[in-house]
Amino acid sequence: VYLVDASRIGDVQVDPIDNFSGEIKIDVTAITTESVNPLTGKETARSETETIVIDVSPVADAGSFTVNRINIFEDNARTQDTVDPVTDHDPLQLSEVISMKPSADMDGSEELFVRISNFSIDGVTLVWLDGANPSQIVEVTDGNGNVLYYEIPESQLTNVEVLPPLHSNDDFTFNVEGIVKDNASLSTGSAQDVLSLGNKTVIVDVKGVADIPIVELNDKSGIWQEFDDGNVRGVQTFVDENDQVDISFSILSGEFKDNPNDHSETVTVLLSNIPDGVEIFDNDGNSVDLTFVGYDGNNQPIYEANITQANINSGIVIKPEASSTENIHITATTIVTENDGHTRTSTGEIRVIVGPVIDARNNYTVVSEGDEDTRFNIDWKPTTSQSPDADEFFSEVTISGFPPSCTVFVDGVAQTLVAGTLTLTPQANESEQDFSARVTQSGYVQVELEQDSSTDFDLSTTLTVKEIDHEYVDAANPGQGIAEAVITGSVHVQVNPVVEPEDTSGAIGDQTRLLVTESNGTAIDVVKSDAQGAIDFTINTSAGGQVG
Structure with missing residues (x-):
């Protein structure tokens, strides 16, 4: 409580403490004193107390701030070995490149801010990192919607990431303006003083990270x-x-x-x-x-x-x-x-x-050759050029068209054919591959024609051909499975006639040599003319003859 003589009221001054801004309220009471013969108890009188409000406007005090250069990896990857920068991420926080110091005003009325602007390349963005709280990044634009700057409280710099353009390893810069705001509540309302601490440039060196192709x-x-x-x-x-x-x-x-x-x-x-x-x-x-x-x-x-x-x-x-x-x-x-x-x-x-695809040619043609009155091989299978794939095999063989009265041998054993057809299939517990190896052996199928027959003939074949995929293991793991095709072919069998060697032993009719049979059926080896000197030959066999 201060007592001031009314005569000196004009000399009274109010001096706020340093860095104070806001309202100062002073209660004032006028006191009169009766100094001559006062009535007891009425020596003084007090007026009603009035309040004087003094508004102390805020004045922002200069603090300081610094910026520094920084090296980062493309996309803010944690390392150059990072595969996915989204998950293996090291954000470039503003707090890493900006440091601010407040003024001596410690009454809490001043706040520090930064204003970020002028990114040197397009595509740089500011990302709010505190997902639990609203973003403190304030975008300030001009009347046309163009961004002038982004304002961020100094206390939130750790929550703001500077993110380069996606996949860019271009170095870039941006401007930082330090701002001090002093706030006060006055009798007329809130007041604020804003002080710029100037502009500084942050340089960001970006090292490329080669991406996964x-x-x-x-x-x-x-x-x-x-x-x-x-x-x-x-x-x-x-x-x-x-x-x-x-x-x-x-x-x-x-x-x-x-x-x-x-x-x-x-x-x-x-x-x-x-x-x-x-x-x-x-x-x-x-x-x-x-x-x-x-x-x-x-x-x-x-x-x-x-x-x-x-x-x-x-x-x-x-x-x-x-x-x-x-x-x-x-x-x-x-x-x-x-x-x-x-x-x-x-x-x-x-x-x-x-x-697998069956390579063996359909409608193939092969030739077998043998001599009259001998057992000879039937080479029924396609040639190497007609069936070039050594991985293919036969699972069933049918050969038809054998002449009547011939004898067919399979692995040296004479067979009884039905309608001149031979069918070969695997034996019990024999694999199809083993069967194929067996029946394709030279001489496995042979034929012997009736005595003295040298007539050529043709056989027809029907073959079931298969190929197992290289990766085939079993039915549960078949790879690409088993290819199968039925092909047909023809075997032209050429029978070479054979002239029997002469046999002059025994009776003339039993000998094997050139003989002439007379009209009475007697075989002779001397030809004589008749009384007129003529010799008459008559060919009367079913084979016919040749005039000459």
């Missing part, structure tokens, strides 16, 4: 499909045995899908582990899309394949080994290189699933 299927017909079996990922297709397939897919930078205009990465694809007999060649004749670069550890060739352009088929062809049903597993090593030097190598697989 992606596969683009250029052929939309579904010839190729992507796969990921948990251990290996890649692309695969199905072809028939003795067919071939174009590499109608591209291996691209992982940036292409999200940012096709980002060309900071280059991709190289090496094909290795190419099985023996498998051919890989450039078939379009327009450019060299397949370059030999060396040998792998198995002394197999390694090729660099130009399959790294989007929506372009390279013309490179994969051709399995002839008559092979073994699936093809080619290793594709992809090297992705950022333009600032970082590389990433990943390995995938190109699989070609080969299904």
Whole structure:
């Protein structure tokens, strides 16, 4: 309580404490004093107390702030080995590059802010990290909606991430303006004083992170499909045995899908582990899309394949080994290189699933040959050129058209035929492959014609041909299964006539040599003319004769 003589009231001043702003309220009471003969108890009198309000306007005091340069990885990845920056993430927080110190005003009326503006490249964003609370990033725009700056409380800098453009390794900068706001509640309402601490520039150096490559299927017909079996990922297709397939897919930078205009990465694809007999060649004749670069550890060739352009088929062809049903597993090593030097190598697989197809030719024709009055072989099976696949086998053989009165032998045993037809099938507990090996042995089927017959004839064959896929294990794990086809053919059997050796022993009629039979049936070896000197020969056998 202060007592001030009325004569000096004009000399009274109010001096707020340092850094104070707001209302100062002073209660004032006028006191009069009767100094001459006062009535007892009435020596003084007090007026009603009045309140004087003094508004102390806020004045923001200068604090200080600093910024620093920082190095980060592309997409704010935690390391350059990061596969997915979304999950393996190290956010660039504003608190890492901005430090602010308040003024001496410690009464709590002042607040510190930063204003972020002028990103040097497009696409940089500010991300609020505290998902449990509302964002404290305030976007300030002009009358046309253009962003002037983003204002953020200094206390929330740890909750704001600076996120570079997706897949960009371009360095960038941005401006930081330090702001101090002093707030006060006055009798007329709230008041605020704003003080700028000036502008500073943050420099962000971004180191590229080579992305995991992606596969683009250029052929939309579904010839190729992507796969990921948990251990290996890649692309695969199905072809028939003795067919071939174009590499109608591209291996691209992982940036292409999200940012096709980002060309900071280059991709190289090496094909290795190419099985023996498998051919890989450039078939379009327009450019060299397949370059030999060396040998792998198995002394197999390694090729660099130009399959790294989007929506372009390279013309490179994969051709399995002839008559092979073994699936093809080619290793594709992809090297992705950022333009600032970082590389990433990943390995995938190109699989070609080969299904069995019967190669044996339908309507084939073969020839067997033997001599009259001998047992000779019937070579009924197709030739190597007509059935080139050694993996194919016969599960049933039917040969028809054997002449009457002939004898057919199977493995040296004479057979009884029905309507001139021989049918061969596996024995009990005999595999079809063993059966095929048995019946295709030379001389397994033989024929002997009736005595003195040298007439050619033709046989018809009906063969059931099968081939088991290379990956076949059993019915539960069949790979591409078992191919089967029924083919037909013809066997022309040529019988060579044989002249029997002369036998002059015994009676003339029993001898084997050139004899003449007289009209009375007597065999003679001397021909005599009649009285007129004429000799008359008559041919009267069923075989006919020749005039001469």
